[in-house]
Amino acid sequence: MDIADFFDTFFEEAEELLADMEQHLLELDVDDPDSEQLNAIFRAAHSIKGGAGTFGFSVLQKTTHIFENLLDHARKGELTLRADLVDTFLEAKDIMHEQLNAYRSDEEPNQEAYERICQTLQQIALEEIGQTLEAPVTPAPVVEQPATVTDNGETPAADEAHLLVTLLNVGEKDRTLLVEELEQLGDIQSQSGDEKCYEVILKGSVSADDIEAVMCFIIEPEQINISEVAAKAPVEKAPNPAAAPTADSVACEADVATVTTPPPQGEKNTPVPAKEKPARAASKKAASESSSIRVSVDKVDQIINLVGELIITQSMLDQTVSDLGDQSVGNSSLQNGMSLLQRNARDLQEAVMSIRMIPMEFVFSRFPRVVRDTAGKLGKEIELITEGKSTELDKSLVERITDPLTHLVRNSLDHGIEMPDEREALGKPRMGKLVLSARHQGGNILIEVRDDGAGMDRERLLAKARENGLNVSDTMSDEDVYQLIFAPGFSTAKEVTDVSGRGVGMDVVKRNIQGMGGRVEIQSKKGEGTNTRIVLPLTLAILDGMSIKVGSETFILPLSTVLESLQPTKDDMYAMAGDDVVLKVRDEYLPVIAIHEVLDVENAITDPTKSIAVIVQGEGRRYAMLVDELIGQQQVVVKNLEDNYRKVPGVSAATILGDGSVALILDITGLHRLSRAKKEAGKVVSNPHLSYYKEAEPS
Amino acid sequence: MSQATNESVLAAAEAENREFLVFSLGDEEYAIDILKVQEIRGYENVTRIANAPDFIKGVTNLRGVIVPIVDLRIKFHLETVEYGGQTVVIVVNVADRIVGIVVDGVSDVMTLIPEQIKPAPEFGVTLSSDFLSGLGSLDDRMLVLVDIDKLLTSEEMALVDSTSNR
Numbered sequence: 001m002d003i004a005d006f007f008d009t010f011f012e013e014a015e016e017l018l019a020d021m022e023q024h025l026l027e028l029d030v031d032d033p034d035s036e037q038l039n040a041i042f043r044a045a046h047s048i049k050g051g052a053g054t055f056g057f058s059v060l061q062k063t064t065h066i067f068e069n070l071l072d073h074a075r076k077g078e079l080t081l082r083a084d085l086v087d088t089f090l091e092a093k094d095i096m097h098e099q100l101n102a103y104r105s106d107e108e109p110n111q112e113a114y115e116r117i118c119q120t121l122q123q124i125a126l127e128e129i130g131q132t133l134e135a136p137v138t139p140a141p142v143v144e145q146p147a148t149v150t151d152n153g154e155t156p157a158a159d160e161a162h163l164l165v166t167l168l169n170v171g172e173k174d175r176t177l178l179v180e181e182l183e184q185l186g187d188i189q190s191q192s193g194d195e196k197c198y199e200v201i202l203k204g205s206v207s208a209d210d211i212e213a214v215m216c217f218i219i220e221p222e223q224i225n226i227s228e229v230a231a232k233a234p235v236e237k238a239p240n241p242a243a244a245p246t247a248d249s250v251a252c253e254a255d256v257a258t259v260t261t262p263p264p265q266g267e268k269n270t271p272v273p274a275k276e277k278p279a280r281a282a283s284k285k286a287a288s289e290s291s292s293i294r295v296s297v298d299k300v301d302q303i304i305n306l307v308g309e310l311i312i313t314q315s316m317l318d319q320t321v322s323d324l325g326d327q328s329v330g331n332s333s334l335q336n337g338m339s340l341l342q343r344n345a346r347d348l349q350e351a352v353m354s355i356r357m358i359p360m361e362f363v364f365s366r367f368p369r370v371v372r373d374t375a376g377k378l379g380k381e382i383e384l385i386t387e388g389k390s391t392e393l394d395k396s397l398v399e400r401i402t403d404p405l406t407h408l409v410r411n412s413l414d415h416g417i418e419m420p421d422e423r424e425a426l427g428k429p430r431m432g433k434l435v436l437s438a439r440h441q442g443g444n445i446l447i448e449v450r451d452d453g454a455g456m457d458r459e460r461l462l463a464k465a466r467e468n469g470l471n472v473s474d475t476m477s478d479e480d481v482y483q484l485i486f487a488p489g490f491s492t493a494k495e496v497t498d499v500s501g502r503g504v505g506m507d508v509v510k511r512n513i514q515g516m517g518g519r520v521e522i523q524s525k526k527g528e529g530t531n532t533r534i535v536l537p538l539t540l541a542i543l544d545g546m547s548i549k550v551g552s553e554t555f556i557l558p559l560s561t562v563l564e565s566l567q568p569t570k571d572d573m574y575a576m577a578g579d580d581v582v583l584k585v586r587d588e589y590l591p592v593i594a595i596h597e598v599l600d601v602e603n604a605i606t607d608p609t610k611s612i613a614v615i616v617q618g619e620g621r622r623y624a625m626l627v628d629e630l631i632g633q634q635q636v637v638v639k640n641l642e643d644n645y646r647k648v649p650g651v652s653a654a655t656i657l658g659d660g661s662v663a664l665i666l667d668i669t670g671l672h673r674l675s676r677a678k679k680e681a682g683k684v685v686s687n688p689h690l691s692y693y694k695e696a697e698p699s
Numbered sequence: 700m701s702q703a704t705n706e707s708v709l710a711a712a713e714a715e716n717r718e719f720l721v722f723s724l725g726d727e728e729y730a731i732d733i734l735k736v737q738e739i740r741g742y743e744n745v746t747r748i749a750n751a752p753d754f755i756k757g758v759t760n761l762r763g764v765i766v767p768i769v770d771l772r773i774k775f776h777l778e779t780v781e782y783g784g785q786t787v788v789i790v791v792n793v794a795d796r797i798v799g800i801v802v803d804g805v806s807d808v809m810t811l812i813p814e815q816i817k818p819a820p821e822f823g824v825t826l827s828s829d830f831l832s833g834l835g836s837l838d839d840r841m842l843v844l845v846d847i848d849k850l851l852t853s854e855e856m857a858l859v860d861s862t863s864n865r
Contacts, residue, residue, distance in 0.1 A: 309763040553747065599749035644796045645758060645767040646859055648748055656760045662746040674750070 010051045011104050012294070017044040018097050019365070025089055026368045030081045038075035041089075045071055048096065059109045060099045066121045067092050079128050087376075088124065090369070092117050162189065166225040167198040297395065300355050307345075307352045308637040308656075314345045315658035353542070357392035360438040360447070363402050364389055367436060370406055374413045381420050381430055382413060387437035393445055397536060400516055401447065404509040408449045408532050409434065411506070416453030416530050426527070428452065440538075444518075444560075447534040456482055456524040482522035486510040517543070517560065545636045545655070545665065548614065549629040550595045551604035556636055556655060556665045563615045563622070565630060568608050580679070583613055583624040590615065591672070594626040598650060598675045604628055618668030625671070638665065650674040717816075719809050719835070721842060722789060722802040725777045729802075730809065730835060730842040735791045739805055742768075742786040752857055756801065761790065767858060769851070770801040793848045798858060800847075809842070811835050816844065829853075 021044040024037045049064035067089075073079040095117045099109035165182065167175060175198055182188060182202055189201040321338050364386045375382040393401070417423075417432035424430055435450040458481050465472045465484050472484070488507040513520050518536035537543065537560065545556035572584045573592070581592040592613070596604030605611045605628045613624040636655035639662075641648060652667035719730035745757040745768050754773040758765050768788060772780045788799040819831040830850040835842035852859050 305763060312763070601749070639763075639765045641758070641765055644765060644798065645748075646857070649750065651748075654746075654758060654765045656763065656765075660760055661744045662758050662760050662765055664746065664748070 007055060007104075010055055011100065014048050014051060014100050015097075017048050018093055018100070020044050022090065022093055022369060023365065025086055025093065026372065028081070028086060030083055030086060033074070033081055035075060038071070042068065042071040042075050057099070057103050059111075059114050060096060060103065063092070063096055063099065063114060063117060066118055066125075067096070070121055070125055073125070073128075079124075085124060085128075088120055092121060163202045164227050165200045165202055166227075167193075167200070168225065295355075297356075300352075304352055304356070307349050311345050311349055311637075312656050312658065312660065314341055316660055318342065319658060354392075356395045357538075358395050358398055359389060360391045360393055360398070361389040362398055363405060364436055364438075366402070366406075367409060370409060371413065371434060374410055378414060379419065380413065380417055380432060382417060382432045382434055385433065385435045387435065388439045391438040391440060391445060393438075393536070394538060397516055400512065401534070401536065404512045404534070405436075405447065405449070407506070407509050408534075409436070412449055412451040412453065412530065412532070416451040416455075418454055441535070445536050445538055447536065449532045449534075450529065452529040455526040455528050455530050456485075456522070457526060461485065478524075479521070482524055485522070486520065517558065519560070542635050543638050543655075543665065544633065546614075546633055547631040547657075547663070548595075548627040549631055550599070550627050551601040553599075553601055554631065554657065554661075554663045555595070555627075556663050557614065557616060557625075557668075558652075558665065559633060561616045561618055561668050563617055565612055565614045568611075568613045568624070568626075570609050573608055581608075585615060585624065588622070590622050590624040592624045592626060593671055593675050595666075595671070596626070596628075598671055598678060616668050618672070621669070621672075623668060623672055625668075636663075636665070649677075716810050716812050719811060719842065719844065720789070720805065721807050721809055722787070722805045724772050724775055724803055725779070728806070728840060728842050729771075729845050731789075731791070731845050731847045732832075733808060735793060735847050737790045737792050737797065740788050740790065740799075741784070742782055742788050742801055755857065759799065761797065761799070764797060766790065766797050766799050768799040768801060769856065769858065772801065772803065774856075791847055791851070793851045794859070796851075796859070798851050800851075809835070809837060811837070811842075819844075 021041050024041045024044075028034070028037055028041075045064050045068040049061055049068055052058075052061035052064060070079065071089075074081060079085075095110075095113050098113065102109040167178060179188070179191060179200060182200055187203045189203050191198070191200040193199045318338060321334065367386070368384055371382055371384045412434055413432075417434065418426070418428075420430040423432065433452045435448070437448045437450070439446055458478065461481050461484050462472055462474065462476075465487070468487070470484065470487060472481075486506050486509070510520055513534055513536070516536055518534055521533040521535065522530065523533070524530040543556075544559040546559050546562050548555050548557060566585070568583055574582050574584065574589070576582060582589040583592050584590075592608070594606075594608070594611075595601065596606065608626055611626045611628055612630060614627055614630070616623055616625055636657075638653045639655055641651065641654050641664075648664070650667055650671040650673075651664045652670070653665045654662050655665055657663050718733040720733045720736050721728055721730045723729070740761075743759070745759050747757040748755060748767075751757075754770050756768040756770050758767050760766075770780065782801075785804055786801060787803075787805050788801055789805065790797060790799050815835050815837060816833040817836060819828045819833050821828055830846050830853065832844045832846045835844050850856065
């Protein structure tokens with residue numbers, strides 16, 4: 001076992017602490033700060049500092065140290081908070097996060113950013129509390145023990161102290177491990193003792209708390225006793241109470257300029273730190289550990305896969321039993337067992353799927369910051385309201401929705417909501433309103449970004465579209481006009497700003513959302529605001545499908561793409577140049593894709609009037625697909641084809657049907673491209689598989 | 700990973716002797732490295748993939764994993780290709796993928812010593828000698844030793860996306 005094994009734990013904890021810190025900073029009311037919140041921010045900084053010191057992340061440790069000192073003054077009311085100070089604090093938090101990420105990927109953190117933030121924080125300390133620093137009564141920054149000036153255990157000032165670490169009732173195996181850990185922390189001067197009581201004298205700059213923090217991974221806090229010993233001739237047994245804090249502030253400043261200079265202070269004979277605090281922390285930790293565990297996503301996915309298999313096996317059994325017919329009717333225990341198995345399997349599947357579900361709060365929690373920063377940059381006043389934080393969504397979707405959502409929010413802030421003066425002139429409140437909401441709707445989740453800004457200008461969009469050479473007409477529906485903003489390179493912003501307007505992005509947003517099996521809808525009213533709605537499936541692993549039959553083969557169409565189905569009549573079918581065929585459906589002409597032609601299915605119905613036309617929608621276009629038969633709707637487990645094979649044109653994935661056979665899930669736009677490629681190639685290609693790729697290359 | 704360890708352990712232990720799974724395609728006998736073989740099963744329930752080369756029979760469900768099935772008989776232009784109770788699928792593990800290959804039958808497992816492995820001569824078009832690791836001679840039998848890794852990941856098998864960005 002190596003100390004590196006604990007790195008991940010630290011990284012994850014630090015990440016959570018930083019997130020907490022940010023949340024509290026954002027909620028902080030600068031005029032009347034809540035002391036609980038200040039304490040929480042301080043504690044987060046302190047914990048990160050402790051961990052960073054333990055694991056030797058010196059840059060992070062020093063940054064947090066300076067930050068922590070400032071926070072300490074703030075929570076004691078010696079530092080008056082202002083909005084710009086909170087901004088600086090947020091920046092410091094960001095830099096700490098970057099440092100953490102750098103350490104995580106085994107890189108050295110950005111030295112420049114580190115020096116800059118240290119200087120800024122230092123500057124604040126000098127300007128805002130310059131006088132109070134000199135005041136002799138300022139105690140050292142000690143958590144919850146501000147009175148004990150002599151307790152120097154907290155400050156990681158570069159004191160080269162000798163610490164006596166006593167291990168009580170520790171077995172030999174654990175002991176070797178602990179001694180190894182101690183070697184990482186400092187020089188071991190001597191070690192002796194037995195199982196009951198083992199003493200190690202350690203020379204180094206780590207604090208007692210840090211040692212304890214490391215040891216607690218292996219043994220209980222009660223088993224450790226740490227005290228400082230005077231190694232050399234003690235200079236001062238009882239230090240001047242006034243001297244210590246000064247030394248601390250010196251040390252704090254020295255940290256920035258030269259890091260290694262220890263303050264000219266002798267060893268202090270410190271009493272053993274009070275035991276209650278770590279004990280309390282430990283019990284708190286134990287409590288939270290029992291309520292949740294960290295499991296790697298791979299393991300969860302494995303369970304989900306296995307449960308999927310179980311479901312398939314169960315439905316195969318079910319099929320077999322129903323095939324038995326009369327024989328099984330008499331056997332009621334078999335019947336009962338089967339229905340029980342079915343219920344249990346479904347429940348199990350639901351329970352397992354819920355493991356992957358995480359609340360939207362994880363996404364929404366970052367937006368107060370985004371809105372604050374963006375609004376500040378644009379000089380707008382914006383109130384952010386989030387609704388439905390507890391709505392749960394598949395983890396992989398949550399990760400992938402964040403970027404598109406950020407883009408939409410920025411867009412709303414930049415283009416949607418007007419400047420405060422403008423709003424006032426229009427008779428709206430100065431403060432713009434942005435609502436983020438999430439809720440379930442059927443088998444989908446609906447995420448909305450709503451603003452009460454200017455709304456979209458139909459005429460301007462159309463004019464811009466013409467300018468860009470897009471094919472538009474005045475008779476287009478509002479919905480279609482609004483969808484224009486998702487065209488690549490489309491931006492109606494009068495000028496390019498820092499925030500948006502380059503026209504890059506909205507097309508990416510749409511592509512990302514479609515990649516997740518979802519869609520974007522826009523509702524807007526000029527002068528009243530815009531509502532961007534993202535409709536996503538609950539999970540990527542399971543798809544609502546419509547099974548269809550062509551010839552003897554079964555395919556799955558994603559239900560979200562299916563609009564309706566109808567029986568085409570001869571009068572509604574029109575041939576166009578070449579062998580293109582369109583189907584007239586309620587005054588709309590839809591390109592016809594005959595699946596049996598595109599996918600070379602044998603023994604399929606070739607007469608369109610005898611087949612069924614399924615009207616489907618893909619990437620905003622509608623098509624009529626000719627199939628032989630509709631089998632029904634069912635939920636299918638999506639299986640990747642590329643794992644062992646390759647991407648297949650016209651097919652997005654595969655699934656396993658109840659009888660254990662594989663069915664392909666069709667990709668609407670892929671099929672359309674394939675059908676065009678095939679027609680262009682004149683149907684006489686020796687190897688259509690390869691030729692498709694060549695044809696499709698430019699797109 | 701275990702395969703890599705197996706291989707290295709085996710290589711160290713009996714430095715030269717290699718074991719091969721022998722299968723038949725028509726009248727010819729072929730052999731592949733037994734360490735590449737995951738399992739052997741019957742041919743059943745294959746879902747056709749449209750627009751794929753004819754030797755790719757389709758995909759099948761191997762305990763929840765979608766696995767492509769390649770018929771080597773079609774690939775090697777054998778005259779009679781029949782599917783019956785005796786038709787066998789050898790499931791192999793190559794390049795972190797699982798692929799099933801259809802053969803006429805599996806006969807046995809052979810250990811070949813280096814002297815029995817002769818270099819492959821330059822071959823015709825059907826089976827490039829790039830995909831052979833040699834010819835094994837065993838009494839009066841000749842085994843064509845196929846480098847299944849190279850064969851299945853080759854461009855012409857169209858089993859793997861030629862460019863990774865697709």
